[in-house]
Amino acid sequence: MADKKLSLHLDFHSGLPIYTQIVNQIQSQLVNKMLKPGDQLPTVRALAQELRVNFNTVARAYRILDEARIISTQQGRGTYIIEVPPPEISEKLRYESLTALTHRFISEAFRLGFSEREVVQMVRDSLKSWKEANEEDNE
Amino acid sequence: MADKKLSLHLDFHSGLPIYTQIVNQIQSQLVNKMLKPGDQLPTVRALAQELRVNFNTVARAYRILDEARIISTQQGRGTYIIEVPPPEISEKLRYESLTALTHRFISEAFRLGFSEREVVQMVRDSLKSWKEANEEDNE
DNA sequence: CGAATATTGTACTAATTGTATCATTGTAAC
DNA sequence: GTTACAATGATACAATTAGTACAATATTCG
Numbered sequence: 111m112a113d114k115k116l117s118l119h120l121d122f123h124s125g126l127p128i129y130t131q132i133v134n135q136i137q138s139q140l141v142n143k144m145l146k147p148g149d150q151l152p153t154v155r156a157l158a159q160e161l162r163v164n165f166n167t168v169a170r171a172y173r174i175l176d177e178a179r180i181i182s183t184q185q186g187r188g189t190y191i192i193e194v195p196p197p198e199i200s201e202k203l204r205y206e207s208l209t210a211l212t213h214r215f216i217s218e219a220f221r222l223g224f225s226e227r228e229v230v231q232m233v234r235d236s237l238k239s240w241k242e243a244n245e246e247d248n249e
Numbered sequence: 250m251a252d253k254k255l256s257l258h259l260d261f262h263s264g265l266p267i268y269t270q271i272v273n274q275i276q277s278q279l280v281n282k283m284l285k286p287g288d289q290l291p292t293v294r295a296l297a298q299e300l301r302v303n304f305n306t307v308a309r310a311y312r313i314l315d316e317a318r319i320i321s322t323q324q325g326r327g328t329y330i331i332e333v334p335p336p337e338i339s340e341k342l343r344y345e346s347l348t349a350l351t352h353r354f355i356s357e358a359f360r361l362g363f364s365e366r367e368v369v370q371m372v373r374d375s376l377k378s379w380k381e382a383n384e385e386d387n388e
Numbered sequence: 389c390g391a392a393t394a395t396t397g398t399a400c401t402a403a404t405t406g407t408a409t410c411a412t413t414g415t416a417a418c
Numbered sequence: 419g420t421t422a423c424a425a426t427g428a429t430a431c432a433a434t435t436a437g438t439a440c441a442a443t444a445t446t447c448g
């Protein structure tokens with residue numbers, strides 16, 4: 111369940127595009143903890159109806175937020191706030207989490223019988239294709 | 250008793266379709282020997298109930314695995330891991346498994362905000378300490 | 389054995405979701 | 419006034435999951 115009411119207030123005379131207002135307010139609500147990682151946002155159609163705008167306008171806002179890695183939109187499923195790590199966790203905890211994650215990965219890979227070289231190669235390949243798939247991200 | 254519990258863990262917000270997650274995890278469990286040739290999988294309805302999804306979603310996953318010659322689904326009988334997996338399928342599965350594992354690892358690391366350099370470094374360190382801990386030769 | 393019933397996977401359809409493409413509108417620059 | 423462009427709307431589409439009816443096989447029981 112996921113319907114946060116997401117009360118957004120649009121100003122149709124402000125000169126700011128609707129989709130920009132939607133983007134800004136969702137970002138604000140995330141910062142204000144009114145939205146939390148993992149939360150499902152209303153569907154494009156539901157939010158559009160609530161705001162009395164075309165659902166493509168909502169979709170455009172969602173697309174911008176998706177490209178900014180703030181939300182994850184999934185065709186046929188819905189739209190969710192991305193689960194990002196709280197920025198306030200310490201460096202130490204941050205590294206411990208990466209260490210644990212990597213350790214689990216390595217053990218699993220070895221359990222599958224792969225050699226160190228194969229593992230390293232796969233990590234390289236995976237990083238490479240990940241970067242390629244996310245080209246548009248830089249600025 | 251044929252029913253392995255088949256503990257699968259779905260992430261409904263991960264962006265991967267449910268049926269894909271089911272496919273991947275069954276493949277993994279086969280490569281990990283948690284599933285063996287001849288094992289019977291839960292019925293589409295049983296697994297669906299356990300995972301709280303529609304049984305057609307499970308059926309879709311089973312169909313994909315069936316087409317990949319990994320399992321054999323038999324109407325009225327049940328679903329079984331294929332008896333003699335051709336070697337090329339085993340090898341293919343093994344690599345697909347590592348690929349999926351690595352991809353999950355990379356995504357998770359980036360999701361936690363680590364850079365490519367940090368990830369690579371951590372993999373190196375982890376491999377190194379793993380080798381030292383197991384004191385084995387080679388390379 | 390044989391018929392009735394239960395169990396299992398299959399096929400087809402529907403509903404819900406986001407996506408892509410183009411048309412319309414409004415405003416600013418020329 | 420005309421043109422150019424950005425914002426929004428309309429329409430058709432694709433992906434995922436759910437609903438319903440059915441077919442094949444197994445099991446039960448006379």
